[in-house]
Amino acid sequence: MSHMDCLDPVRKALLDDLDEGFAELFAAHRGLVFTTALRLSGRWADAEDLTAEAFLRAYRALAGYDRDRIAGLQPRAWLMTILMNLWRNCARTRSRKPPPDLRGVPVETADPRESVEGTAARHETGDELQALLGRLPAEQRAAVVLRHVVDLPVSEIATVLKIPQGTVKSHISRGLKRLRALGGAQ
Incomplete structure (x- = not known):
């Protein structure tokens, strides 16, 4: 059994082809990253922004990683680390700026794919x-x-x-x- 046989499908896909592997990484972890971002930030729009930025940073980082680093990656923990750093940075930045005037702006918009129930x-x-x-x-x-x-x-x-x-x-x-x-x- 080779070292490649021991890898989970996402890491194997990342090693085979970065773009296709990244699509698998995104599909496997987007819900988890978004849910975490939502629970941390408390706002749907902020969670969407954090999720998008986390995956963008993940892709950029992966493009610079060698095969051994990708093979040793723990995708879930790695993505959570990226997300936590982004969340902390956003919170720090937000604490330095006055809050925007949000009168009349809905707190959260519904997900159009979700049922009313x-x-x-x-x-x-x-x-x-x-x-x-x-x-x-x-x-x-x-x-x-x-x-x-x-x-x-x-x-x-x-x-x-x-x-x-x-x-x-x-x-x-x-x-x-x-x-x-x-x-x-x-």
């Missing part, structure tokens, strides 16, 4: 969850989203957030405790 259900639970997540400190929100939305293991979250595993566990624990307290207070 799906939109209603997403709003009921999604809005409540988003409101609660938005009340967490950024480091707890990121850890909780990566663990319970993205379902990354603690070791990968530590890599993505660039913090020790014990700190990740602490952020998750404190975040969940705070979410329970906030959820009960509503």
Whole structure:
């Protein structure tokens, strides 16, 4: 069995042909990246922007990687790292600028591919969850989203957030405790 046989289909496709492999990478992870971006940012439009920019940066990075680096890539954790860096940079930039005047602008637009029932259900639970997540400190929100939305293991979250595993566990624990307290207070 060769080294290539051990690779997951996405990495194998990336090694065979970058453009076709990237299409597979995008198809395999776009929902996860978007959901994570939405839970982190709290706004549909921001999540779309973050997702697009994360995949653009991923493609540019892959174009410069050698075969060994692509073969050793953990696509999900790697994409989450790119997304987290973008989210942090956007949050930092946003905190330096005055907020735009959004009077009369809808908070979120519906996904035209989604059914009315799906939109209603997403709003009921999604809005409540988003409101609660938005009340967490950024480091707890990121850890909780990566663990319970993205379902990354603690070791990968530590890599993505660039913090020790014990700190990740602490952020998750404190975040969940705070979410329970906030959820009960509503």
